[in-house]
Every structure is written in C-alpha cells, then in structure tokens.
Amino acid sequence: MDKKATWDRFYTENQAERFKHFDWFFGYDVVSEFLLPFIRGKHSFSVLDVGCGTSDVGPGLYKHSATPVHVFCVDFSCVAVEHMRHQFLNLPKPKNCRSELHFMESDATELKEFQSQSFNLVLDKGTSDALLRASDGAKKASKVLLECLRVLKPHGNILQFSDEDPDARIPFLQQANKDSGQDLSIAVQELGSFRGVNYFMYIINLQDLGSVL
Template sequence: MAWPRLLAASRRLLAAPSPPPPAAGKAKEGPRPRPPVGACGRESLMENLEKRTAWDSFYCQRPAQPFRHFDWFLGYAALRETLAQLLREVRGEGLQRVLDIGCGTSELGPRLYCESSVPLHVSCLDFSPVAIAVMRAQCVTLPPPRNPASQLHFLQADATELSTVERATFDLVLDKGTLDALLRAKDGGGAARRALAECLRVMRASGAMLQVSDEDPDARMLWLESLRRVNVTTLELGADRGIKYFAYIIKHSD
C-alpha cells in the first residue's frame, strides 16, 4: 500500500489553508452544527482513519465560517470528464442514481448534482454525523441544479454496513480515498473488503464504481481482482501536489 505518500499528502493538506469554494458549491454563512458530546477530542486522525470519533473531531475543529468544501485530493474539476464518461456508459432510462461513500465535506457530490445536464439522484454518505450536519446546513444554499429533476441527499451511514440500502440501487458508486483510509485500519483490510462488497451489492448490474487512489495499479489491481466476478479498468488521472493518482473503474463481470 502507498501509505507513506498518502500520509505525507494528508499532513500537507491538514496544515494548509482551505482553498476558495467552487462557484457551484458556494454557500452562505450559517450556524455551525452542534457536534455530539465528546466529538472534539484530541485523537490523531492519521492514526485512526477508520474511527468515526476521529473524523468527528477533525470536522468539528475546522473553522465553521466561512464554509469551505474540503477534498483530500483531486477535486471535482479533475474528475469531471471521467464522471461524465461513466454516466454516459451506465445511462439507462429515467433518473440515474449516484452514491458517494465517505463524502465528508467534499465538493464532489454537490457539484455533480449542480452541474449535470442529465437528471441525477446524488446520495452523499458518511459515517460522521458532524460532516453530514455541516453539509446539510451549508448546501441548502446551493444554486439550482442545471437539470431541475436532479436531487441531492446527505445520509449518515457506515459504508461497511449498508443494510438499509436495497440491492442494485445505484448506477454509479464513487469512492475517493475512503477505501484507502479503511485499508489502513488495524484489521487486516477487513473493513475495506466489507465496504467494497457493500458497494458492489448496491450497484446495479449495468453500473460502475469509480475508485480514486494514489496507490499504484501493480498493488491495487491485485487486491481488486481477488474479488473475482468483476472487471477492472485503470486510468491515470495525473498528479496533485506532486503525487500521482489513478482511477479504478469496477464493473460486474457478465
């Protein structure tokens, strides 16, 4: 696993000021959601990436105003063309459904919702109630979506246990760094395998999963192909802050 590079990049991002908000995701000032008791402890995020309390602490310690979306790497602009191509490939009839797991306070889901010319039902999911409360509070002021039939929802749930989501619900599942974090858990990769299995379960037979990571294909492909019954395509996305990133497109095999 490419953890030295991921950790170095994460530390730089945590130390750096937040970037200005994107035009499509700009939100007005509003009250900061009240975090749950004990959410703002002193846990080290980088040592506890699989723990909800560590993420609660991280999000409640970020400045409440002015609001800034936070992406660890590769914001929406870097993925726009890849997302558009995938949505064309999996397009069926009616509203397309997109699931973004581990959304945090990323701009990815909100900007996809705002800018898509085709109707999308975008569900942004995270196990941190603090992150979800922040996004719900801030994104009510998003501009109207380009397609008036599009919908945007924020859900608090654990990606390793999506029992409330029916099988074959989503056309496109997005994972930008979430499984990278779970692979670092001290459980031998068990949480990452459960999350990936859940993503494949809720993905339609004709759908796709986009996994974005800094891990080299030589390592990541071995793990993904061990699942069997999936087809995986790799794309090089370019570099961000000197680190190279890849897209892994996962589809059900025939």
C-alpha cells in the same frame, strides 16, 4: 483513520470558523472530466458517494450534470453530514431541474439504508485508501467493496479514486473479487499528477449479478 470519533473531531475543527469543502486528493473540478463520461446519454442516473465527508464532488455533480442525477452522499461522521446539510439548505438550481441531492449518515461497511441494486454509479474517493491505512484495514475495505457491489445496478460501475499504485491496488481488488464470488471486470486509468502525486481511477464493473440477488 477508520475511527468515527477521529473524523467527527476533524470536521468539527476544520469547520470551526466557516464552512469549506475538504477533498482528499482533488475536488469536483478535476475529477469531473473522468466522471461525466459514465453518466452521459442516460435518461436518469443514481449515484452513491461513500465516505463523502465535506467533499464538493457530489454537490458538483448535482449542480453541473446535464443528465438528471439523484446523488446520495453518505458518511459515518454525523458532523460532516450536518455541515453539508446546513451548507446546502438553500441549494441553487441544478443544471437539470430533475436532479436531486441528499446527505445521509451511513457506514460504508454496512449500507443498510439502501436496497440492493439501487445505484448506477458508486464513487469511492479516498475512503478505501483511508481504511487500508488503518489496522485491519484490508478487511474493512473489502466490506466496503462488497456493500458497494450489493447496491450496484446491473452494468453499473464502482469508481475508486486513489493514490495507490496499481501494483498494490489491483491484487487487493482481485482478491476481493475472488472472495466475493462475483464476476468483476477491473480496469485502471491513470489520472495524472496533482501536487506532485500520481493518481489513478480503478473501474470495477459487475458482470454477473447471480450471486448478489
């Protein structure tokens, strides 16, 4: 599940007849109630969605946020990115006319297109889960987290949406915290059951930016 060719083939086959969003777990309608509290009250907000695929979360946030948001949706599958770009060539006007939406091809383990401290919020909905299910996945998932931390602004948050139980995910995040040398705050919120599966939101906040700078 960590191979680019696998996902290029998946998105080619999934969009063979007509475009349709594909979301791990759930789409924007479900996750919006958990996302919007992190954005309310800000004058302007920058959001990075890593491993976006053809999810409707980034576009949904762009369309419905009352706060102006600059949303960057990135994926290492060029097929997924091109599908999304084509689908949103003629975007409807967002709720806030200052909001922007961008789609870019980028590898979440090496976000070289972005400078450090670029985003207020980083979203990871199923991306780390896919990596952790692959061989040598923990190493790659750790690289994703480190890159997300690098591009995070002071007092920003990383939100990992996952079906992995806290007994498994929290030790992984704590080890990544230790390896990074950062001072991270890690919290978990249970999102409830969807289609018979329990989901969680892991909230990672960077407390000390000293060793990132």
